[in-house]
Amino acid sequence: MASIGWVLLLFIAELSALATSGAHGDGNFTLRCQPDQAASLLQLKKSFSFFHYPSALESWQDGTDCCLWEGVGCSNSSGHVTALELSGHGLYSQGINPAIFNLTSLQLLDLSMNYFGEYSLLQFRFERLPLLTHLNLSHLGFQGQIPTGIGGLTNLISLDLSANYDLGDVSTYDIITGDRNNVLYLQDPNFKILVANLNNLRELYLDGVDMSSSGEWCHALAKSLPRLQVLSLSYCKLVGPICPSLSNLHSLTVINLEGNFGIPTALAPFPEFFMDFLNLSVLRLAATNLQGWFPRRTFQSKTLRVLDLSWNQDLSGPLPNFSNTSSLETMMLDGASFSFGKPGSFTNFKYLQTLSLDVNISSVEPQSSLGIHRSLRHLGLTQTDSTSNLGLILSGIGDVQNLQSLELSDWRFSLTSFSSLVKLKSLRRLSITRCTFTRSTLSTFGNLVGLRSLEVSDCDFNGPIPSAIGNLTNLKSLNIDNCDFLGPIPSSIGKLMNLRSLEIF
Template identity: 50%
Template structure:
């Protein structure tokens, strides 16, 4: 029996060797292609993918697609997925590879078996986008071309993809202050528009998710709401932020009871406001409602939201919207509540506090009081807090100089998980220096106490510091203690004296933006120590020579020293900045070659 076993094992080993080395001949455009029988990939689809690879430039990419090699199984290539039974390519996901190409190569549209296509966060260009052959993707269920450098009208062929479940053509709103011209500068914005929203969605009845943020829909008039209600009855996610929408938020949308996420922020800028769409409060499965900057007016109904799973409610920057703080069927599920730059007030007594999951809170002047804050409890999950102290929502008034935010800061200090704090027109003292867990601090028009407190140096975990207007006097050298800082953004402040040399100690800084903020004198030479800096923009009264040490910043991709008083020659060391894609030294008194 043992000898039979050994013979069987030897036979199986030889069979394995035979199968692994045997060659199958497949027709490929009239030519014979030799592929191991174990390959799942179809040769014509591998050829199309290789042609697509040839169309890409990899100058800024995060990959070389090195696995995309002729003679290998394309089903194992980076970003490629195949059906396990047929071997057809069903997934092409090259999200955020930073690839560049001059339009979509026609080879892409021969992959007719695709079900999921994601080319987002690549510069695929827009020259041929209108004539692209998306209609060939009859099996496509998910299409993501967000932030991919597209421009012009949305290709009509996309509206023919009747099996689509998810469509994303967005340019995601980017907070420029979170890097400004740094890493986010290399996102590839779409510049798309659609003149007939009704025609566009007429065949997309299977859509569950629609993301068109920053697509210009201004020519669609008021039809967007009625069109969605008529043609896309199963829609669950509606994201139309910053689409230049007009007209009312049509009541026809009340028929879309399946809506879970509604994002309509930054729309409706015509002079006349609109009432809060009360029917949104009746959607049983609503989890996200973002209506910031939508020119809402009047009063919010006093009845509670019906959804027991509401996580995000953002009504901020609707300065004519008033009422009492909303009621919730289940406040314990709420993670974001933003009422800053509104006219909401709270009723006494306040509802029982059970905001146990709240992570982000934005409050207007009327709500900044210990009476109201105590109703929330400890808020141990709170990570972001924004306090809007502007009087009557006017930028040129702040809380009276006698107002005491000491108890408020004491309350804030109890929240050890707080990582982001925004103060808008708020008077405060050095108490901010006690919030040592902060990673982001934004101060807008916080000028009551004049100079920046030296206790700012206690915030050693800070990653992002934004100062817009306010402050006076010299910047404290304690700024150099913020050694974990990644982004420094200062605009319109009234600092005096030179830029402190201690800025050169911020060696982890990636982006520095200082515009018209009062600094005078020369640029400190220690700025050459900021060797991780990718973007630097300085405008204002800085004078003297551009220090030769600037040539040490060899990671710089963006350098703008505009409208200063620099004189002399451009330092020769600037040739070391081989990563530069933007150099602006205009409006100075520079000379030489």
């Protein structure tokens, strides 16, 4: 009898597991969602067109449990819909269907990476979703003023309204030129009003949103968002300086302010207090008009993985300093005036995978330092000093057998240079810009047989395209742009059977 009892208990447990295994709810049991909730979701589905077939919402069928539908999460106690996650589902819609605002129990709403047309958000009643903790409406195509109602969602922990500055026709050009017809913007309310009541916010992403009317953005951050951990305001046309009051936001792990060309140069030294943030993992300050001398200090964070100070032409000094326990993986310094203080400047970067910098060395060559970094995967080098020898530099990285991508700008190539490149057996992508070559150098292109992508632009060849390119049988992409080649395209290109993209002009 005892054995039968154990079998019965195991059977009941198995039935329970089967009953809950497909649940999207926030508890252990699946409950059918409320009929009115299902009706609102089906009305929402009818408003969508789909870029893919079959659509990602095939499970949304009348008469079935909507708590089991794709992207839907429910409360196990009430059956109300609490989560709607439809990011990147290939949805097309003319704005947001009002039915979504009937789901008043929503705590998480993510519609990002679809296309909802070039509509205004002002018509939508976000105040009807007071329980929202996570709102992501990024990359949907919306335009115009961000509505006041979003600033009233006091339970928000994460807010992402990033505009479309890296997608399609709504581009970085629109952000820089200030075409507000193609972007979201903050004017009335401005940024200060938007965040005034969002004291619980941990993550804020407004990349590409025009904030040129929000001169007090920095002080508003420090005052209203004391718990902020992620700050991303790239390409926002910020007009005020990076203020010292940001030093109070000790919980920041990600800071992304890149592309804000409007930060006044007279008020833009490097914010040294960022170096004291112990939890910092990402610091992106590219193209923010930083100027002056970079501090001779060590970054205190042991978790910093990404440092991007590129394209700050008036920022100069020695290479940033890190402790022996640094976790740095990506360092972008190109377009700034950093210099090597001594050989071995890179010895603390044990985990460095991506490095981009201008080489402006006269007395110290970095080849010995670069060569020790076997962890490097991506390297970009731009010559700003005619005394720098590319052959010596590349010979220093010849032992970096895991290097996959190499970008070289403004160099003069020789046979020595290319013989060093051939040693990089793992090299898959080579980009060469504004460089000069000798006739003898061109024939060595055919030795880079591991390449999958070759980009050559704005270079001075003054000769035919080398037929040796036909040896690069692994190429999937070949782009030769504005290089003054003479003569016909070699027939050997016909051997590139794996080629998927070819541009020669």
